[in-house]
Amino acid sequence: MLFKQFDLNYDRPAVTKTETGMSKHGQRVLITLRKMIANGELPPGERVAEIPIAERLGVSRTPVRIAFRTLEQEGLLRKGDRRGYTVRAITPTEIADAIEVRGVLEGLAARLASERGISLPARSHLIECLSTGDALFSKGFLTDEDMEIYHDFNMRFHNTIIEASRNIAIEDALSRNDHLPFASVSSIAFNRDDMTGEFRRFNFSHMQHHIIFDAIDNGQGARAEALMREHANAALRYTQILGPTQDMPDNFTVIEREDTA
Amino acid sequence: MLFKQFDLNYDRPAVTKTETGMSKHGQRVLITLRKMIANGELPPGERVAEIPIAERLGVSRTPVRIAFRTLEQEGLLRKGDRRGYTVRAITPTEIADAIEVRGVLEGLAARLASERGISLPARSHLIECLSTGDALFSKGFLTDEDMEIYHDFNMRFHNTIIEASRNIAIEDALSRNDHLPFASVSSIAFNRDDMTGEFRRFNFSHMQHHIIFDAIDNGQGARAEALMREHANAALRYTQILGPTQDMPDNFTVIEREDTA
DNA sequence: TCTTGCCAAATTGGATCCAATTTGATTACG
DNA sequence: CGTAATCAAATTGGATCCAATTTGGCAAGA
Known part of the structure; x- marks a missing residue:
């Protein structure tokens, strides 16, 4: 597993000063995905699609879509040429x-x-x-x-x-x-x-x-x-x-x- | 008007190398909003809501919502404490x-x-x-x-x-x-x-x-x-x-x- | 056997619908 | 007259539906 123990204090109270305009729900999706990327649950290079992630997190595709855009901005996801995102390898x-x-x-x-x-x-x-x-x-x-x-x-x-x-x-x-x-x-x-x-x-x-x-x-x-x-x-x-x-x-x-x- | 003539060559072929995962439609919304902010059509400090913008651009709320998140990441919009975004004043x-x-x-x-x-x-x-x-x-x-x-x-x-x-x-x-x-x-x-x-x-x-x-x-x-x-x-x-x-x-x-x- | 073309499945983006939360306003009570 | 409470309107986020595009496979022909 990559970055073992990395997720220790990840979901704490959270300052949520500049939350990206979503309720607790969407915020949680974003944080969860960050965590999954950081600890290697989503391996680098892995292709991530909206539907599987949405089902896995028990939410609809909408918050996942928003989160993908944010994660791309943050540099944790990379967009493929035509379709889909891949997890950026963090060396x-x-x-x-x-x-x-x-x-x-x-x-x-x-x-x-x-x-x-x-x-x-x-x-x-x-x-x-x-x-x-x-x-x-x-x-x-x-x-x-x-x-x-x-x-x-x-x-x-x-x-x-x-x-x-x-x-x-x-x-x-x-x-x-x-x-x-x-x-x-x-x-x-x-x-x-x-x-x-x-x-x-x-x-x-x-x-x-x-x-x-x-x-x-x-x-x-x-x-x-x-x-x-x-x-x-x-x-x-x-x-x-x-x-x-x-x-x-x-x-x-x-x-x-x-x-x- | 702020930044007069700023939008001269804004909507040209556009390299669209790292388009943020949306079709021409959503991309256009994002670019249009950037332009409107830059040239002062949306004055600094102005509160922007999804519905009026969506109607003004002739699209549904979905692409506008995506664009708002992106624009916040880019620092062109600021999120209010409770609700809505405001145009960031660029001094x-x-x-x-x-x-x-x-x-x-x-x-x-x-x-x-x-x-x-x-x-x-x-x-x-x-x-x-x-x-x-x-x-x-x-x-x-x-x-x-x-x-x-x-x-x-x-x-x-x-x-x-x-x-x-x-x-x-x-x-x-x-x-x-x-x-x-x-x-x-x-x-x-x-x-x-x-x-x-x-x-x-x-x-x-x-x-x-x-x-x-x-x-x-x-x-x-x-x-x-x-x-x-x-x-x-x-x-x-x-x-x-x-x-x-x-x-x-x-x-x-x-x-x-x-x-x- | 290799290539090409077509069709089905998957995936993504947009629109619409619904629920939850907030704003604000008006009214009633102190 | 001021304050508080309640209710309606507005706004936002999530879910679902639909359309468009791409991918991949299968089949047919060279």
Whole structure:
């Protein structure tokens, strides 16, 4: 199975901020299909037709049709020449590509935030994220619960900077990548069997947050951009974890979040 | 009227490479709605409902519904809290934002193309684009027809580099911005009353192409990236042309192309 | 045996019908 | 006179029906 354990926290409360205009029903179809694609229930290259999927999910063809269009926009489905959709093969290379794109986009956000200056509330928010991290890491080790907390303020740290850039196009562009599994900040994986190593890894990531904030807070745009770009590579580890077979080893835990539809 | 003359070449043969899974009918609805939004026939902030639009276009609600979802994904419509969509206001600032995003994305593409090296066919294609331009500009002036040719090879030049990056995520991310009017390389505007000035402007742009190619061809990734980023600013002129009122003056001609749906 | 043509089955897109939810307005009551 | 409640109209999402297009197979002829 591809991306084992990937669907852990997939159908949680869900922020449903920008739901694509459908009731719970259609929303559920969309989420279910995303999940089925991500965990390989629908294998890459597989041809998907409306009727079988509709029957399988117990709904009519209409919501499935809508979902197919959305999934095509998100890049999870590819349209055939004449008829039908096929599941797009998501290779580790593609994930790495998406992470590289995220790097330059978030780098741009960091630079703009530096140049334009961040608002006081945003600044406090960033400092709060950093303090939370400091408290976490000062213990010298990390628990599973800590990972949840880290994941949460990590996401907020990044989102705050993106908002602080005051460039809505960045957010739009990023929302695209976020649909590719493991390409967004909203998913992290860690090895439960090597929590010492993971501590060092995430601590490093956290220190990067510190210097990124420092750069932004001092209006050092180019520095902030370079640092943020480098920081994106922290996620590149996924492409190492997932080998050529794209199998997520059992001793890895994935934290995933549905955000910004 | 907003974006006057914007719809000039909108419904031409159309490449329809990645049509969103609908027949000519539904495709036409989507294109028509894009046009209506772009030229202000549907004013920014206007609430759009399915039934009135469907009647206005002489189709049933189904294709309109599909189109609304697509347009939301493209960022041209915004979904209300509870019900309905509203036309997203596209300000010159937003266009400038999108152009900035395009700059970093194409910059990344140029760097990757430099680092990974470009294929021989791609290289020939770029050289061909440059030669075509040289021939055009060597005359010392530009006709309207020349502008069409320039627009064509300009688009191909950029697309070739994006393909040469061999990073599909860049193309995906860019396809988003391309829907915002004037944010993509597929649209250019020029002032028919000042063809001398426009000659100098586009000649400059063409010379930038030359040095960008030089950087890529010599594997100078950082240089290629910086140059391509700067080059994107050539399009920023639109945000100057369109003042706060977003009115396109009469003496300006717009060349637009439907591509990559 | 290979190719070509035709017909049936499958699939997709559009239209219409129905149900559920929301908006808003009018009326009744405090 | 203001507020709240109820009811009607509007709007949206889902299901089903119908038409158009494509695919695939089978048969007939070269």
